[in-house]
Amino acid sequence: MFAHNFRYTLKYLLKNRMLIFWTYAFPVILGLLFYLAFSNIEKDEKLQVIPIALVKEEAGQAAGQGENPAGEILEETVKSLSKENDPDRLFDMEYVTESKAKKLLDQDKIRGYLLLGKEPQVVVRENGTEQTIFQQVISQILQQARLSQAVTDSPAMQKALSGISSPEEARERAEKVLEGLKQENPNIQDRSGDHLGYTVIEYYTLIAMACLYSATIGMYAVNSMLANMSRKGMRISVSPAGKGRLIFSGVCASYVVQLLGLGILFAFLVFGLKVDFGRQILPVLFLALTGSFCGLCVGIAVGALVKASENTKIGVIISVTMLGCFLSGMMGITMKYLVDKNIPLLNRINPAAMITDGFYALYYYDTLNRYWLNIGSLLLFSLLMILLSVWSLKRQTYKSL
Amino acid sequence: MLILKTYFQVLKKYSGVVILFTAILLGFACFNFKTKDNAVGFSASRPDIYVFGEEEETGLSALLRDYLEEYANIRKPVLKDGGSGGDPQEDEAVEDALFYRDVAMIIRIPEGFGSDFLDGKRPALAVRSTKDAEASYVEMQLERFLETAGTLQQAGYSEKELIKRAREILWETVPATAAGSMDSEALSGATFYYNFANYSLLAGCVYAIAMILSSFRGKQIHRRTVVSGMNYRILNRRLLLANSLFTLLLWGLYVLISMVLIKDVMFTKHGLCYMANSFVFACCALSVGFLIGNLVPGKEALSGVINVVALGSSFLCGAFVPVQWLPEGVLKAAHLLPSYWFIQNNELIRKMETVDAASIKPLLINGAVILLFAALFVALTNLLERNSRRRRA
Structure with missing residues (x-):
């Protein structure tokens, strides 16, 4: 009986075009959309060459009037920071008039411009990191001049120059002191980990969604056995076949269909889109299997508990799954973090967040504590769904069929 | 009146999903908007x-x-x-x-x-x-x-x-001034909200309209309508009216939410531009709903198509990811979608220093492109409907 029902449930599920779309095609389509939309994010968030302009004369001021002695240093340094083939290039600079600079700023073609007047001034259009870096780099060039002055006034210099009257000798001594100052190389040890690519979260939510879409498969399997949902269900209800065994074989067949879909998605993500799942492939697979099982249990629970048409049940499953995935970061990567930080309980009961967090823990953390916590939560959630389904299915009686 | 009443009765059945899309928009907005002081003038970024x-x-x-x-x-x-x-x-x-x-x-x-x-x-x-x-x-x-x-x-x-x-x-820094006189933080917030509303508005409108049309055009209902004294032109006109009313209500709700969340911007000329732009887009969403409702047979397939259309155009046009972060090729392809022009307009409004005839000209051009899309979808729907009527006859 088990093998018979298993085989026919498998056939029934694989012939359902809607189900094939939601479990096999939709996650792959969404994965492709993610790839198209997010492939540039991590590259673009790094510091880019900042487009700026340099205005040598203020409006209404003739060239050479009221020039700042630091202006030349500023100009030369900005020029050297704008060298085209330099790997440390910071700016893309062009010389323009003030009116042209204003125009370029309005057109968003430059982040800001530097007015090299009596008092150097930075003009930007709006606040932002690039604008701030521009202002700070200009400040640092001026700070360098002050630092040189501080070195000239320093005790080491005073000591070296004490008792010397000849200007030439003084200059020689001063140069010696300056040569004696070692080049300062800031000792900053970067201990950042390798796994900082946060767009992977999107793909993790996608797997979470695919796992939870197995709920539709579970729901179809249960629905086909419910007497109030289909003629087949009526026949099963009046047959002497053990319902427990029928449901179990149906669930097993559903699980096989789901794993097939998950396999397609994994193959697409790993080989097609080159998504990094960290180094531990077995825990990754185990989490996907547990997540799919959890999704299946949700489907069985919806099939058994929701007294409505098949379409409404699908609507409930898709809506709940979409909401869960939204909260776990599908439509904005930081959403999961914001929910975790502000309403942690919401993600504790959200299976999509448990699956996403499990993958994240595997990718980012060296230990498996958080991963096992998520596996435990998923199994607990699944158990709760099974208990609710059993409770509901056991209570079902029909006055007439 | 009968059709209108029936329309809203059927709508009640699908209201859950529309509420879900609204909740997603609201959730996204509430989590992402931080209360900030009025930020006119330059203030350096502080990571x-x-x-x-x-x-x-x-x-x-x-x-x-x-x-x-x-x-x-x-x-x-x-x-x-x-x-x-x-x-x-x-x-x-x-x-x-x-x-x-x-x-x-x-x-x-x-x-x-x-x-x-x-x-x-x-x-x-x-x-x-x-x-x-x-x-x-x-x-x-x-x-x-x-x-x-x-x-x-x-x-x-x-x-x-x-x-x-x-x-x-x-501690010595070069003075910096911001040439813009607008509160760029608040404008960014409004742009962020209306860009995301692309998804909620499109998915909400298309889902409800397509599902309801599908109910009205179900085999049994259609046969009953044909044998009744109801002229199909009147039926279509009333359905259009009901759908327009629903779209207007949904758009009004999203505008109302924005007025509560980003009141600093919404009661200015910039706010008016955001409203007008989203209204034009809502009209286009209405036409997309009509097209999909007529094009896709069966409610089961509808939800799949709607999800692909709404999520697809939102991801590709910059509703979820800032437009400047999208690859160039994707942006070029996005020109073929109305969402692209809607989001481009939101970005233009964000950068607008003053609202005058010159500055709103590009907005009007983009708005016209959205309306052209809507006209194209309406024409396609009419063509499809005419063909299907001929087949049935």
Whole structure:
């Protein structure tokens, strides 16, 4: 009986075009959309060459009037920071008039411009990191001049120059002191980990969604056995076949269909889109299997508990799954973090967040504590769904069929 | 009246999903909008960072902390284990904050940093960063501090004098002015909201309209309508009216939400532009709903098509990801979708300094493109309907 029902449930599920779309095609389509939309994010968030302009004369001021002695240093340094083939290039600079600079700023073609007047001034259009870096780099060039002055006034210099009257000798001594100052190389040890690519979260939510879409498969399997949902269900209800065994074989067949879909998605993500799942492939697979099982249990629970048409049940499953995935970061990567930080309980009961967090823990953390916590939560959630389904299915009686 | 009443009765059945799309928009907006002061004029970016170090910092260590505080927000992490035992740097709350870009950098000032530095040693500052532009900025400031303090130490300054000189040098900044007179933060918030509304408006309108049309055009209902005295032209006109009413209500709801959440912008001329732009897009969403409702047979297939259309155009046109981060090829392809023109308009409104005839000209052009899309969808729907009527006849 088990093998018979298993085989026919498998056939029934694989012939359902809607189900094939939601479990096999939709996650792959969404994965492709993610790839198209997010492939540039991590590259673009790094510091880019900042487009700026340099205005040598203020409006209404003739060239050479009221020039700042630091202006030349500023100009030369900005020029050297704008060298085209330099790997440390910071700016893309062009010389323009003030009116042209204003125009370029309005057109968003430059982040800001530097007015090299009596008092150097930075003009930007709006606040932002690039604008701030521009202002700070200009400040640092001026700070360098002050630092040189501080070195000239320093005790080491005073000591070296004490008792010397000849200007030439003084200059020689001063140069010696300056040569004696070692080049300062800031000792900053970067201990950042390798796994900082946060767009992977999107793909993790996608797997979470695919796992939870197995709920539709579970729901179809249960629905086909419910007497109030289909003629087949009526026949099963009046047959002497053990319902427990029928449901179990149906669930097993559903699980096989789901794993097939998950396999397609994994193959697409790993080989097609080159998504990094960290180094531990077995825990990754185990989490996907547990997540799919959890999704299946949700489907069985919806099939058994929701007294409505098949379409409404699908609507409930898709809506709940979409909401869960939204909260776990599908439509904005930081959403999961914001929910975790502000309403942690919401993600504790959200299976999509448990699956996403499990993958994240595997990718980012060296230990498996958080991963096992998520596996435990998923199994607990699944158990709760099974208990609710059993409770509901056991209570079902029909006055007439 | 009968059709209108029936329409809203059927709508009730699908209201759950429309409420869900609205809740997603609301959730997204509430989580992402931070209350900020009016930000007219230039204010430098202050990345969030965590700094761990000695409990009581003095001398050079204290100066470093002061300096970092000047250019960044030093935040205190709320540790998950409540701070009981273990290295706070390895707490999950700290690790998560770095991964999700809540902080740009974690800096550890080693014990005895100040005294070692003044002795001529150069103790290492251990950092972990997100490697993004903000992290580069903090690193730039750290390097500047260490270079300045190191040079002053080599020049023989005593601790007290070094701190005084370093303060004079490092705290000096070139004045910066913002040419824009608008509150750029508030405008960015409004753009963010209306860009995301692309998804909710499109998915909500298309889902409800297509599902309801599908109900009205079901085989049994259609046959009953044909044998009744109802003229199909009147039926179509009333359905159009009901759908338009629903679209207007949904658009009104989203505008109302924006008025509550971003009132600083919504009651200005810029706000009016956002409203008008979203209204034009809502009209287009109405036509997309009509087209999909007529094109796709069966309610089961409808939800799949709607999800692909709404999510697809939202991802490809920059509703979820800032437009400037989208690859060029994707943006070129997005020109074929009305969402692209809607989002482009939102971005234009954000950058608009003043609202006058010259500045709204590109908005009008983009709006016209959206309306052209709507006209195209309506024409396609009519064509499809005519063909299907002929087939049935």
